[in-house]
Amino acid sequence: MKRLVKLYFLLAVALVAVALSSCDSDVIYDKYNHTPLVGWEKNDTLSFDVPPVKDAGRYRLELGLRTSTSFPFTGLSLVVEHTVEPGHMLYTDTVNCRLADEKGNVLGNGVSCFQYNFIVSDISLNKGDSLHICVRHIMKREIMPGISDVGLKLTRR
Structure with a gap:
């Protein structure tokens, strides 16, 4: 009997954990593209394709950035x-x-490795609209070392 109670307790804990860790329903798109740690070249544009949104409304576009200690x-x-x-x-x-203070x-x-998130813009989309997004760096240095991933997240406001 105690074994059955333990089993039900573990099952309940697992269900609660799954419910609490489920995906945020307001997140429409969240994807990262990898860049070579030795250097992201200025002419290497990263592309993202957001599928058509199901509902019209306001959306927030955020940029995620992952860097290593070799970022100089x-x-x-970024554009x-x-x-x-x-x-x-x-x-x-x-x-x-802004990745470091003065x-x-x-x-x-x-x-x-460090994770950063930056708001790009808030946009209005109609039902069925999709997005094609391009990201590139505009630093004076041609090859930018220490950036491992660049990502985009679209959330409903």
């Missing part, structure tokens, strides 16, 4: 271009990512 700067400037389809409406945002202390989360 305190900041990173994020997103095209809304249908209609071919092109929007361009410049995102200035003393060189890293502002991201992590120990040897």
Whole structure:
């Protein structure tokens, strides 16, 4: 009998854990593209394709960034271009990512690899709209070392 009670208790704990860790229903898209740690070249544009949204409304576009300790700067400037389809409406945002403070202390989360999140923009989409998004760095240095991944997340507001 005690064994059965233990089993039911473990099953209940597992169900609660699954329910609490389930995906956020407001997240429409969340994907990362890998870049070579030795260097992300200036002409290497990262592309993301967001499938058609099911509902019209306001959405937030966020940029995720993962870096290593080999990233040589305190900041990173990126251009994020997103095209809304249908209609071919092109929007361009410049995102200035502050990665360390004036003393060189890293502002991201992590120990040897660091995670950052930056708001790109809030956008209005109609039902059935999709997005094609391109991200590239606009730093003076041609090859940017220490960036491992760049990601985009679209959430409903």
